[in-house]
Each structure stands twice: as C-alpha cells, then as structure tokens.
Amino acid sequence: MTREEAPLEIQGADQIKEEKTADRGRSLDAIHLVLTYRCTNQCRHCFCFGAPGNRQVFSFAQVERYIEQIAKVPGIQWVFFEGGEPFVYFPLLSHGLRLAKQAGLQTAVVTNGYFITNARDFISYLRVFRDLKLDVLQISMDQLHHNRRLESIQARLVEAANRAGILCQFLGVSVPEPDEEPLEARRGSTIVDGQIVFRGRAAHGLERDQAKWLWSSFDECPHERLDDPYRVHVDMYGEVQVCQGISIGNMEQQKLVQILDQYVPSEHPIVGPLIEGGPAELITRYDVPHARGYADACHLCYSARRRLLDRFPHQLLPRFLYGGGAATEPGRSSGPEASGDARKQEVPEDAKKPEMIPEGS
Ligand code: SF4
C-alpha cells in the first residue's frame, strides 16, 4: 500500500521539525521505503502500479545497507515501510522493522490490511507487531481498495492497537464523482481521507470521466514540499524520490547523506520548474505537447513527465512508475543487484506513448 493521503500527524512533530530545520537547514524527517511494488490488489487509482504480478522487492542486504545509511542522516526519525503491500514479504518487513528500531528510528507500516480477517486474529498480529516495537500501523480502507469490510471492526482494531501501544490509523481516498468538482479531503480522529491523485495507474483510465481544468491553472505542486521535503521515497531500484518518479539520486550509487546534501532543488531540471510555476511550468519550459484540460495538478505533471522521459533519463526514475501497469519480469532481473546498474531499468512499452486527453473533454 502506498502512502499518498495526508501526511501523518505525529504529536510534537512540528516542534521536532522546527528544531531539525534550525539545525540542518532542512525538514526531512521520514524515509518511506517502498519495500516492493508487488501487491495483493491492483487498484485503479494506484500511482505505483501495484499488482500481484510485480516481482520487484528489496533484498535483505539492501534493507540492511539502506537503514544503516538512513540512521546516519541527521534529523531523520521515521522509517515508513510500504509498497505495494509490504506484508507480502513479511520476513523482510520484520527484519527491516527490527533493524530500524535497533538504529533508534521510529517505524510505521502502511498496508491495505488484506491479512485482517477478524478482530480476534488482529490481536494476535498485534502481539507480533508489539514485539517488533512498531510505532504506527496505517491501514488503507475505502471503496477503491475494496476493503470496506473492515469498517465494521474498525473501532475494535484501533482500540486493540492502542492497548498494544501502537497507533493505528485508517487512511482513505475519496471516490471520484465523474464530472463533479473533486471531493474535499475529510479528516477525523482515526480516518484521514485524501483526494485521489491522477498519476500512475490513475492517469491511465480513471481520469477519463473526471472534470478537467485548464492546464495553465496548475501553477503549483499541491502535495509535496519539493524545495524542502519532509519525506522522500526510496525503492528497490535505489531511487530517492521527492515525488514518485522524480529522482534526486540513487542509493546504489551514492550515500543517502550525499544525495541529500547535494540536492539543490532549483537546479534540478524537473523540480526547478515545478517549484517555479508548478506542472504548467514544465509544459512551458520544455515546450511539451499537451491537452487543454487535466483532472488535477498531478495529472498534468505526470503526463508532462512521461513526455520528458527520454530527455531526462536520470531524473525521471524509476521508469517502472511511468508504465502502463505492466509488471517487470519475475525474479530480480529488473532489480538493481541483477542489472548491476539500478538506472538501467526497463521501460514498459507504452511509457513512450503518452495518452493525450481529447481537447475539451
Ligand atoms: S493502491 Fe491498491 S494496488 Fe496500489 S499499493 Fe495500495 S492496495 Fe496495492
């Protein structure tokens, strides 16, 4: 399960962030390890093309190396384990959780909750999570995840988790209503609802029935603090991403601390324009062919980036996130260790053929 909805609110986080920013000049306090792109689901709105057939996954050695590096970066306090669905590779997940704790980091796991069959069994799972000293468990639950079944036991799950000392949150995305204004995000004590973002698989069909806005109106990035990220995602290809598919470096080639220290947002050929004028600036700066209307800022951003893949092959990574949902070959043939070069990633066939939205749609 990917973590796209509103950022986790952690008590005291603002104060911690201010202190860290003062110390180091940056706000980054969380690394999201995308343990795998494999998932039990294949949701239509998934921006990372999660699917049962995907085989990309961290190796144990890679998890060890990355957590060792993460722990050395001043200010980083949290490691989120997500996917895909991280529980698909539970031995790897539990190994990572243990290592992160040993390194003095706080831990969170984001899941679609596929393994939760009833509240009684969940208590048994909680014992395992408690032994792993898990701090936060985030469970996606909404119509698009096809797991509304959890609603009836949600309160019991949260209560049981609290008793085990684990913060349990339910995340959800709004279900899009064709031809209507995008829904507002809702926020509750244990439910955080966010809007769908139309990138990844969501930009390959789900966007068609959506209301569209003039492309030039998307003049800022609404979701990420690209100039001073509070989180970055790192996947098994080693790509350090300030937003999915926008790489600022590769951990197979450089230490994380070096990547972060060398990150100059204004000089990054994708991030720079996004900071200056949002996705619309990408279109203008690079003269990218475009349609008249887009479902949201991410839809325009993602569509433009797909057009720019060949022009910025070292920044628009991993290539997998620009595909049409096609899984790479089983095994580690597409992974960094097998290829010997994490940047030589296969590009799904349709990645070079961006789908244009008809004018006036
Ligand atoms: S959005 Fe759906 S397919 Fe994608 S990772 Fe989450 S549960 Fe899996």
Ligand code: SF4
């Ligand atoms: S506008 Fe672009 S950079 Fe910002 S969140 Fe959307 S896809 Fe990411």
